[in-house]
Amino acid sequence: MAGMTLPDAAWRRRPGLDRLTAALDAAHGHARWVGGAVRDSLLGLPVADLDLATSFAPEDVVRRLAAAGIRSVPTGIAHGTVTAIADGTVVEVTTLRRDVSTDGRHAVVAFSDDWREDAARRDFTMNALYADPLTGEIFDWFGGLQDLAARRVRFIGDPYRRIAEDHLRILRFFRFHARFGDAIDDAGLAACTARANDLMALSRERIAAELLKLLVAPGAVAVVTLMEARGIFRPVVPEIDADGVARFKDLAVSEAAAHVAADSIRRLAALVAPEAAEAVGARLKLSNADRKRLIQATGGIGDEGPLALGYRAGIEGAVDRLLLAGGDPRPLLGWERPTLPIGGGALVARGLGKGPDVARTLRAIEDRWIAEGFPAAGRVAAIADDEVAQALLARRNS
Template identity: 70%
Template sequence: MGGMTPATAPWTDRTDLIALAERLEARFVGGAVRDSLLGQAVADIDLATPLSPETVIARVREAGFKPVPTGIAHGTITAVLPDGPVEVTTLRRDVSTDGRHAVVAFTDDWREDAARRDFTMNALYADPVTSELFDYFGGLDDLKAGRVRFIGDPLQRIAEDHLRILRFFRFHARFGQAIDQAGLDACTQRANDLMALSRERIAAELLKLLVAARAVPVVALMVEQGIFRAVIPEIDRAGADRLARLAQAEAAAGIAPDPIRRLAALLPPEAAEPVGARLKLSNLDRKRLIAATAGPGDEGPHALAYRVGTTGAVDRLLLAGESVAAIRDWTPPALPLTGGALVERGVRKGPDVARLLRQVETRWIAEGFPDAGRVAELADAAVAQA
């Protein structure tokens, strides 16, 4: 992993991008470099440049692309290229931080820019043309060892941005082998600092953490260290055990991990509603979180999938330790009967129609969703009885 060869970097075939990077005197930085070195898919490409944001805007335009001032106060411009957007940020150093927001000044010193980043593996830079690597704080060695290590003093880095506590564990769950003891001690010591953060930021970080490769042992470690105690005290050892069982069930069923389903496993059922509200999850996610804990029902997996949809049924069955095999490739059918068909059979319009429709539907579900012929018989019987 000593050097990324130009042939293996994900930007090698993007000639527009390389030409733009050269024009901006920029280097690739952060996740794109880190993930390329690990041979993983790269999500976002970020460039760092010693040029001022104004110069960046002018040069992006000169190159024939559209600059969008997405975070210009912090020196970030998005260049819209034909094969995808790229974020370009002027080199920065922190002037002051309060644990939530940083005031930055621009610099032309690459090392100063690297020094304000969170972990050594996220402070790697690569030359766009030669793919030569620049590593100011031993990030390559840490990446090889699977060690998430703060740059400089961990306590100071956490004081600058409290979210780094959760990021430490999320990156450890994704890349970590051996845990960095100094980082772990600092996060444990400062866990109460999480209270100062917006719950949305906590939720976003937690949901990413829950689907990382080693989420299960890392969440157990976080519970043990009391990391959640200040902000989500409902997460305890029993929750970590439920998460472990769910992860096993997901793997056995070949179902991709899902952050809301995993959060539902992590919480006691009665906590789903208050925690969903506290974390300001979307209404859709809140409903799903609460519904996931409702148990498998007593009509069987097909009926459950018909009533609550396949996603909801998979959540409930997996959390209850039941098999999802029956509904994996099954699409719930639509009831082949309308209220109009009942009216044609002589039922008076009004509440009777809905009641009889529900009655027929219940029989139809109980009989395992038979065809339209059988439904017609059930409808005739229900009307006759009424």
């Protein structure tokens, strides 16, 4: 891949990019694309986020964007990052930096005008590729093109030092390998294994964000298996064990067979035993909705069938349960959860007194409606007549 230029990918023609790169004087080498957009374009993958590195100081970036009529938001200006919005296109613009000090969680940076110095502080060689916006020329100081061709995730410099600077790089190493990797880099693997306990110093939110992305990466099954064997999860999610990995593998097979997209919360539910789901969700500080889903995903599937399960547990919850139990979720795909076509007022109109009898009878009607496969309103009316008659008879005999 040596000597390559940036492909003419569709994202390069997004509205506003010409104005943005002109405002930052890309013609004289003051702005270059960097990171994921360059890496993914070279791999022929779709590009989502755009990052532009510049030698201009943050205040100069803001001034230049304003002069060009481009809106800017100081999203991380203390660390050199300004969000530019040009004709609706969003780009993160970051001034070249070097690390002054790091503690494994945060970095104190100083601004720079040295491109190689900026590249040297990045994590992996494939993420330290820069591209001229006009000519597409690739700038590569650390063998990133060669590693990209080999599908090898490799730290820039000494892996132990890079992990000491930011402990999250342990999880990022495995996540990037699960997404892009082929043969794993032995030096990186050894360092991540040796320093796994460093993860304990990180916030659980940062750990959760990386872990959930990793679980749905294309190579997640092999990488999660490797991570469990190497003890990577033990410091932060000790509930993940060999049994969980076996369930994870089975789930991935079931998802593929049913043509259901991989889902991070469902896959996490496979990795941890049901009795540990609540504790894991709380420790990782998942949202309330994700915690609830994690706990309910292993709730069993019953014997009413997938549509009944979909009605009672919701389609998403039912798909989770079926896949985790080795069932077939395909009847639920594209199915819309119906609404019971009768309410309590209709039962009162049939002579049932207001109160607990109405709720009890409505549940009985709903159970029969579900058991009969959700018949139309005419059949439900007949079921209602029958159930109301039984309720009235039971009241008279009590």
